[in-house]
Amino acid sequence: MTVSLADLPMGHEFEATRLKLSPEWVREYAAAVEDGVTMPDVPPLALTTLSFRALLDQMALPEGTIHVGQELSFSGWGEQPRTLVAAARIASRGERQGWVLMGLEMTIDDESGTPMMSGRATITFPTTGRSREPRA
């Protein structure tokens, strides 16, 4: 059973995950966001999306979760195919008026440990939020 993000405390560190940046997935991502820029081999936000995807393998979002803010810095260049290492932690967590406000810090490095992306997502969800089991 996947743990709900709602049940995790501030300071929780998600297990670092090795990710394959496959050409097939990059094509799927680029089609989904209709990215017409052909200059980068990998749209930089694909790295962020991939790190979120890795997080979702370790926890489930409470129903009704809303993304309220995002900070990102890119320092690498994604060429295909490539193996990446994603890490994340719950950097902040507070409750107000029935809503949880949570900050998630994320990093992606290449296999040699060179940083490629770092960021912080701010999300909110109801304190009563339940998580659905991930789809098969």
Next chain:
Amino acid sequence: VTQQTRDIRTYRVGDALPAVTKVLTQEKIDRYADASGDHNPLHIDPAFAATTQFGGTIAHGMLVLAYISEVMGAGFGRSWAESGSLKVRFRGAARPGDTVTASGRVVRMEDESAVCEVECRNGRGEVLISGEASVRVS
């Protein structure tokens, strides 16, 4: 297809970046849900979403933010992927049927970087995302 064609060293304060416009559909939101693995029912389940304060499904914030990334990529090419950074707030919900326009404008130069105001608006002029993005231009 939008591609970066301008020498990024020529950007000056006040210059606009190439805007991009997309029409959101539920099919596109579903496609992004599959690519991202984020099947939050707020995005893909109309029955659940109807019970929320939004009254219907909304697009993933990261889907709409990708349009701003496309603007920065169109304006600054490889430099965006190599040295870009951004800080944005998601201020409004993008819904199926919305026409979303992402745009940007250079507002200052600092530390050899161009700092741009960036935003997404829907067809009614409502701000969906706003913030700043910067990229090294030297």
